[in-house]
Amino acid sequence: VTIERESGLAASHVATTFDDFYASTARRTLSLAYVLTGNWGDAEDLVQDAYAVAAKRWAEIGSYDDPSAWVRRVVLNRSVSRRRRLQREALAVVRLGNRTDERVVDDDPMDPVFWAAVRRLPPQQSRAVALFYVNDLSVEQIARVLACAEGTVKTHLSRARTTLGRRLQMEDES
Amino acid sequence: MSDQFALVDARGRAAATAVRRSVAARPLPAAPEPSRAGWMRPAMVAAAVVLLVVGLVAVTRRENAPTNDPAALRFLAGDLPAGWTPVSTKDVGVQHGPDPLPGFSVLYGAPDDPTAPAVLLSWVDPDLPLDQRPPSLGFGFLFVATDVHQFDVQGRTAGCGTLQVGSLICGVDTVHGFVQVRSSGLSFGELADLVDTIEFTSGPRLAQAALPHGLSLLFAGDSGSVEASGMGNSDSAGVASVIYEGPQGQYGDLSTGWLDEQELAFGAFFGTWHSFTIDGDPAFWTSADSDSFVQVILLRDRRAFTLRLVGDLATATAMVDSVRRATDREWVTIGSAALPEESPNTTGTAPEATADAAPFPTLDPAVTVTDLRVDQTIVENTPDDVSLSVRLPEGEFGGVSVAMIGDHYALRTTGGPGGGGNVDQTVHLTPFGISTLPGASTAKGVVVTTGGSGAATLRVTGTGGIRYLVDLVSMPNHPTFRFAMVALPAGSVVRADVIDAAGNVLATI
Numbered sequence: 001v002t003i004e005r006e007s008g009l010a011a012s013h014v015a016t017t018f019d020d021f022y023a024s025t026a027r028r029t030l031s032l033a034y035v036l037t038g039n040w041g042d043a044e045d046l047v048q049d050a051y052a053v054a055a056k057r058w059a060e061i062g063s064y065d066d067p068s069a070w071v072r073r074v075v076l077n078r079s080v081s082r083r084r085r086l087q088r089e090a091l092a093v094v095r096l097g098n099r100t101d102e103r104v105v106d107d108d109p110m111d112p113v114f115w116a117a118v119r120r121l122p123p124q125q126s127r128a129v130a131l132f133y134v135n136d137l138s139v140e141q142i143a144r145v146l147a148c149a150e151g152t153v154k155t156h157l158s159r160a161r162t163t164l165g166r167r168l169q170m171e172d173e174s
Numbered sequence: 175m176s177d178q179f180a181l182v183d184a185r186g187r188a189a190a191t192a193v194r195r196s197v198a199a200r201p202l203p204a205a206p207e208p209s210r211a212g213w214m215r216p217a218m219v220a221a222a223v224v225l226l227v228v229g230l231v232a233v234t235r236r237e238n239a240p241t242n243d244p245a246a247l248r249f250l251a252g253d254l255p256a257g258w259t260p261v262s263t264k265d266v267g268v269q270h271g272p273d274p275l276p277g278f279s280v281l282y283g284a285p286d287d288p289t290a291p292a293v294l295l296s297w298v299d300p301d302l303p304l305d306q307r308p309p310s311l312g313f314g315f316l317f318v319a320t321d322v323h324q325f326d327v328q329g330r331t332a333g334c335g336t337l338q339v340g341s342l343i344c345g346v347d348t349v350h351g352f353v354q355v356r357s358s359g360l361s362f363g364e365l366a367d368l369v370d371t372i373e374f375t376s377g378p379r380l381a382q383a384a385l386p387h388g389l390s391l392l393f394a395g396d397s398g399s400v401e402a403s404g405m406g407n408s409d410s411a412g413v414a415s416v417i418y419e420g421p422q423g424q425y426g427d428l429s430t431g432w433l434d435e436q437e438l439a440f441g442a443f444f445g446t447w448h449s450f451t452i453d454g455d456p457a458f459w460t461s462a463d464s465d466s467f468v469q470v471i472l473l474r475d476r477r478a479f480t481l482r483l484v485g486d487l488a489t490a491t492a493m494v495d496s497v498r499r500a501t502d503r504e505w506v507t508i509g510s511a512a513l514p515e516e517s518p519n520t521t522g523t524a525p526e527a528t529a530d531a532a533p534f535p536t537l538d539p540a541v542t543v544t545d546l547r548v549d550q551t552i553v554e555n556t557p558d559d560v561s562l563s564v565r566l567p568e569g570e571f572g573g574v575s576v577a578m579i580g581d582h583y584a585l586r587t588t589g590g591p592g593g594g595g596n597v598d599q600t601v602h603l604t605p606f607g608i609s610t611l612p613g614a615s616t617a618k619g620v621v622v623t624t625g626g627s628g629a630a631t632l633r634v635t636g637t638g639g640i641r642y643l644v645d646l647v648s649m650p651n652h653p654t655f656r657f658a659m660v661a662l663p664a665g666s667v668v669r670a671d672v673i674d675a676a677g678n679v680l681a682t683i
Contacts, residue, residue: 022205031197035190040200051205110196111189118186133190165178168185 018058022051025068029075031134035115036079036126050074069145072135076127117167125160128153247414248505249430249479252496255489257421263509266431269411278377281393282385283439288458289449290388291359292442293368295378300351312352315343316584322559322577324651327370333558333579334366340446345579350374358442360386392439408482416508424484428497436478438471445469452495459487470494537668541639548642550658557651564644564660571661572619578652585621619661620670622646625654630675632658635668
């Protein structure tokens, strides 16, 4: 059995067991989920849910050229849905007088300030940035995951960097 | 611009490297299993809290809609505070946010009056096929409620808690599935009595004879309908909406819906409302006590305008009073601003991954390790809801509270000198669960929970060489559930172990 390496999108895929697939790709997917959610609990849950669906449909998904791309896309989509839910929930909680602002730790090497800024980007920009930095994907590979043109990915990354640069500078100044 | 990109890239790559290091050091969760039974999972919590706090009450009175023309609900605030700007628009009929959940809701209250008492039942049909069934509502409210009490309803496990003054939430695991009950303006006793009368006739209902004066059945149906009420939900398909952003990134949104389709009684769950008038038109306002967040509803011209704003009441009132029709050009221009097109400027070169490293600081070999046994301070809010903290010689660095109903529990951070932040919702497995509490600005908490009897002590080693030992204690009303916590200043936790009475290490982070 050849196990897919955790190095971005696989150039080719050799059929393997689901457990092998999970063991060899889950950490990278978890990294992606973490930066998109901002906490390990939700990240692990996203990953668990994505892989649970993959397990259920492994006969089909395991035959894909790159099952890890499918899992990534599930995580990306669900993270955006989750973020919207949380935004609405946060508004409601504010109304309840129990603000649950995302708090960050300044000296954390994982730089939660940076990822919090990433999560505030428009969804496609946020996804592109996460795939670019965390999963080390090229523009071509990101375009495949996001099912869009490479030019669109470049636009997303360019826009995202511009916004991040401005926001992070404001954060640093404040 | 390229310098700015380089700075962002450098920061992003460094942060990504740190994330990968941290992931590499984390134990990989077990491969997922199809079953969702057992301890409450965060997905269920998220879904339950969403339904709990936001709610999705379907409104099926479309036959009364004056017109189906989306342009008839495109309104903007005519007067904006300095620095505020509209950033996106959404037409009625367009649903943003998550896919609708096929739940079932029953609303009792006073028609078109958010100031009156109200009760909302939420239920998920357990007979739905697995692939169509949303996560059970369960006891997700444990994460947000205080003063949780467990009790029995007709031999079934039930529990209630307080969301805010005057706003309660209960859950009961009936033979027909879990029913979540929220109330506004009722006492704990009144709500508990109502919970005891739940009956099933094509979904849960309260016994008519038990309804307090002034409450009547307003709605019963699919809570996941795209015809959801716009009350408290600018993403709903039932309203057109505009999102505003202030000069410091403050949030605001204006939702516009047909009055006939807005379930205003549902607003009772979103705060304590006050009625007033704006230029002679009926209006309501509410505000979070400790925050500058304010919400104003204006009923004008057969429409309900709902403004939610980080600001003061006077500003919000002026904004909502200034609503005016948007031109098609205005509406489209604002809406398209969210996805600008610009020439790309990136090479797309993927950075190199770096070697993994431990996420915690290591202990200086020259430091002598010393054990120090400390005690937890436990405050019993109720027999099902306790707060705990540990005072170390260096000080107290935060605490947690534990709420439990049946075999479901939730950990909540309770602040303290260095505490606060969000609870790590890592699944807490039996017999051992151990996790850190992130988000605190100056402290790192370590919590262990267990339903087994083997674990005896939580041992947390700090960079100063002291190993703090805290014995696990039992939940008053749930003696088989035991827990312990230690919080240290951020960056000073070297490792944490769960050990048994003989000193054997059972789990480590």
